[in-house]
Amino acid sequence: MSSLDPRIKRLDLKKTEEGEVHTNTHLITWEVFHQEKRGKQPMHVGAVHASNPEMALLMAKETFGRRGKTTNLWVVKSSDVYTFPTEDEDMFETTPEKMFRDPAYYKVRDRIEKFQNKQKV
Amino acid sequence: MNNEGLKDLLYKMADDALIIGHRNSEWTGIGPMLEEDLAFSSMAQDKIGHAQALYKILHEILGEEDPDKIAFLREEKKFKCCHFTELPIGEYDFSLVRHFLFDHAEALRYEMLAQSSFQPIVLLAKKIKGEIKYHTMHSDSFLKQLGTGNEESHARMQSALNYAFPFALGIFEKSEFENEIIADGIFAGEEELKKRWLEKIATIIAAATLKLPHVDESKIAYGGRKGFHSEYLKPLLDEMCEVVRTDPEAEW
Amino acid sequence: MYGNTSLTEEEAKRLNLTEEDPIKLAEFEDRITRGEKIEPGDWMPKEYRKQLLRMIEQHAHSEIVGALPEGTWITRAPNFRRKLALIAKVQDEIGHGQLLYSAAETLGKTREQMLEDLLNGKSKYSNVFNYPALTWADVAVIGFLVDGAAIVNQVINSKGSYGPYCRALERICYEESFHLKQGHDNVVYLATGTKHQRAILQDAINRWYRPLLHFFGPPDRNSQHSEKLMKWKVKLASNDDMRNQFLDQYVPKIWELDLTFPDPNLKKNDDGIWEFSDPDWDEFKRVINGGGPCNAERLEVRKYAEEAGRWVRNALMSKNEKYVMPMA
Numbered sequence: 001m002s003s004l005d006p007r008i009k010r011l012d013l014k015k016t017e018e019g020e021v022h023t024n025t026h027l028i029t030w031e032v033f034h035q036e037k038r039g040k041q042p043m044h045v046g047a048v049h050a051s052n053p054e055m056a057l058l059m060a061k062e063t064f065g066r067r068g069k070t071t072n073l074w075v076v077k078s079s080d081v082y083t084f085p086t087e088d089e090d091m092f093e094t095t096p097e098k099m100f101r102d103p104a105y106y107k108v109r110d111r112i113e114k115f116q117n118k119q120k121v
Numbered sequence: 122m123n124n125e126g127l128k129d130l131l132y133k134m135a136d137d138a139l140i141i142g143h144r145n146s147e148w149t150g151i152g153p154m155l156e157e158d159l160a161f162s163s164m165a166q167d168k169i170g171h172a173q174a175l176y177k178i179l180h181e182i183l184g185e186e187d188p189d190k191i192a193f194l195r196e197e198k199k200f201k202c203c204h205f206t207e208l209p210i211g212e213y214d215f216s217l218v219r220h221f222l223f224d225h226a227e228a229l230r231y232e233m234l235a236q237s238s239f240q241p242i243v244l245l246a247k248k249i250k251g252e253i254k255y256h257t258m259h260s261d262s263f264l265k266q267l268g269t270g271n272e273e274s275h276a277r278m279q280s281a282l283n284y285a286f287p288f289a290l291g292i293f294e295k296s297e298f299e300n301e302i303i304a305d306g307i308f309a310g311e312e313e314l315k316k317r318w319l320e321k322i323a324t325i326i327a328a329a330t331l332k333l334p335h336v337d338e339s340k341i342a343y344g345g346r347k348g349f350h351s352e353y354l355k356p357l358l359d360e361m362c363e364v365v366r367t368d369p370e371a372e373w
Numbered sequence: 374m375y376g377n378t379s380l381t382e383e384e385a386k387r388l389n390l391t392e393e394d395p396i397k398l399a400e401f402e403d404r405i406t407r408g409e410k411i412e413p414g415d416w417m418p419k420e421y422r423k424q425l426l427r428m429i430e431q432h433a434h435s436e437i438v439g440a441l442p443e444g445t446w447i448t449r450a451p452n453f454r455r456k457l458a459l460i461a462k463v464q465d466e467i468g469h470g471q472l473l474y475s476a477a478e479t480l481g482k483t484r485e486q487m488l489e490d491l492l493n494g495k496s497k498y499s500n501v502f503n504y505p506a507l508t509w510a511d512v513a514v515i516g517f518l519v520d521g522a523a524i525v526n527q528v529i530n531s532k533g534s535y536g537p538y539c540r541a542l543e544r545i546c547y548e549e550s551f552h553l554k555q556g557h558d559n560v561v562y563l564a565t566g567t568k569h570q571r572a573i574l575q576d577a578i579n580r581w582y583r584p585l586l587h588f589f590g591p592p593d594r595n596s597q598h599s600e601k602l603m604k605w606k607v608k609l610a611s612n613d614d615m616r617n618q619f620l621d622q623y624v625p626k627i628w629e630l631d632l633t634f635p636d637p638n639l640k641k642n643d644d645g646i647w648e649f650s651d652p653d654w655d656e657f658k659r660v661i662n663g664g665g666p667c668n669a670e671r672l673e674v675r676k677y678a679e680e681a682g683r684w685v686r687n688a689l690m691s692k693n694e695k696y697v698m699p700m701a
């Protein structure tokens with residue numbers, strides 16, 4: 001084979017011409033969190049494959065931090081992340097009675113005005 | 122200030138960065154893992170960027186030609202890069218070992234230049250400090266893991282190191298202006314750099330359970346700094362200017 | 374063909390057989406109708422998982438194989454600006470592959486298995502990358518028009534129903550806007566340059582015209598439709614609609630530079646639909662089945678990358694770690 005690519009021409013492609021291809025070597029999967037600026041929440045941005053935490057950080061930097069601003073990255077093994085099963089999503093539904101947690105629920109201006117009007121009399 | 126000595130220093134730094142950056146960029150798209158493909162490519166881009174910044178200093182402050190002209194259209198014998206940077210990428214073991222040996226020398230050189238009497242290089246050293254830090258962190262991590270990984274990776278790394286080391290020592294080939302640039306406080310010199318470099322890499326190589334080979338002075342790949350290059354530079358330069366030469370009048 | 378589904382007749386039939394739990398299926402479909410996304414842990418129909426996986430996997434392969442034609446010119450880019458842009462652009466394509474393989478992994482197939490299926494021919498990639506980049510102008514045309522076509526497809530797909538794929542595409546589309554700008558910049562420099570530059574550019578456009586029309590897949594009248602894939606928001610626009618959108622956006626940008634496409638019938642009708650000559654769909658099939666000018670090289674080079682990198686991955690592998698798929 002004669003490639004148009006000078007880089008490829010220099011490779012010893014014959015070496016791999018024969019034989020089965022095996023790619024089954026799994027590295028560890030890491031979840032990556034990206035903090036854009038100091039004071040901002042680190043956000044989950046994706047995953048990388050790497051052999052250890054140090055390498056996961058080095059790989060995450062160029063996978064998720066090569067554009068824009070980055071202050072820091074976090075990595076954690078995907079196997080160390082725990083979540084609820086998705087069918088339990090209904091647990092998070094809030095009932096209307098939970099209004100007492102909402103700041104908008106507390107309205108006293110009317111009461112104050114009523115009180116002030118009464119005082120004037 | 123000694124302009125000839127200064128130019129010589131900047132040219133060899135720039136040419137080294139350009140050629141090794143060019144070589145390392147050849148891995149873009151065919152690296153051993155997707156994530157590493159990205160990392161290695163970014164570092165190659167950084168190196169080419171460093172070369173461009175140095176040529177810019179040569180052009181804007183020292184009156185040399187425009188960076189694109191210097192980089193893409195200069196004759197081979199005017200290049201001052203060391204043979205080490207010219208070698209083909211080989212397999213990943215060699216490319217990683219070269220990256221490790223070269224980048225530590227580069228990092229220490231800029232560290233020393235942060236004290237230079239020539240302000241523009243002090244500013245550049247400051248600007249690219251973070252990039253270079255990542256490069257050596259990356260190379261150290263790989264060297265240690267592959268040196269201690271398994272039998273094959275250990276053997277590959279050791280033989281790549283044996284092959285690369287005489288070329289790496291060629292980085293420190295002295296220039297004819299060595300004494301002047303030291304006296305002018307521009308740069309503390311290749312001898313001093315080599316001393317720091319040997320100290321620095323020794324601990325990392327030991328941690329990787331690898332051994333530095335003994336190299337006879339006569340085996341060191343010198344010549345690049347004086348314009349005498351390996352057989353690999355000319356074809357590389359021909360490739361770099363292939364498009365420009367099809368129409369030298371054109372703006373690309 | 375590029376994060377795009379084309380079905381065989383048999384597959385289309387199978388899709389229409391309902392063998393899923395009707396209650397779960399109804400919940401699933403309601404969620405999609407409400408405009409909500411499906412996430413990896415959710416129940417999903419087997420066919421949904423299968424079609425989506427196939428589509429994302431093909432898309433990922435297209436990215437890493439797509440890095441090769443332009444890679445041809447990395448060492449020969451003519452100046453600093455172009456050289457850095459080209460390396461960064463090709464690097465991004467590998468990055469897109471990385472993101473997409475992760476998204477596909479959440480559907481239950483490992484990256485390694487996907488790469489193996491690429492190399493053994495079980496899994497395809499976009500046809501457009503089986504053509505050679507003969508001159509520097511090809512880099513410009515690929516960067517502008519092939520990426521332009523890919524963007525049309527990717528922007529549409531980013532409105533789909535599967536969360537991880539949409540998230541990956543959002544990031545990808547952001548990077549693609551750089552690809553498009555640098556490609557257009559390169560095209561404009563050549564188009565407004567010397568005679569030689571204009572000549573190589575026109576030649577490259579002539580050669581890429583048909584592969585670009587093929588890019589969106591066979592015409593709707595000849596392809597299997599699936600209401601279901603539309604309903605499930607796996608497929609969001611028909612091949613012809615996407616092709617038309619592409620022509621509408623990009624043909625005028627080539628014409629304004631006083632360049633042409635090699636097709637006397639190319640024109641926009643009053644109803645907004647572009648008309649063009651038959652781009653030889655037999656050729657399209659031939660290339661898909663391995664008969665293109667670069668199919669063999671593309672796979673051989675990917676195989677080299679996998680094989681030459683294996684010792685590195687083996688040395689880094691920790692034997693007592695079990696494979697775990699990414700979360701999202």
Ligand SMILES: [Fe+2]
Binds near residue numbers: 436465545
């Ligand atoms: Fe892409």
Ligand SMILES: [Fe+2]
Binds near residue numbers: 520523549552
């Ligand atoms: Fe792209």
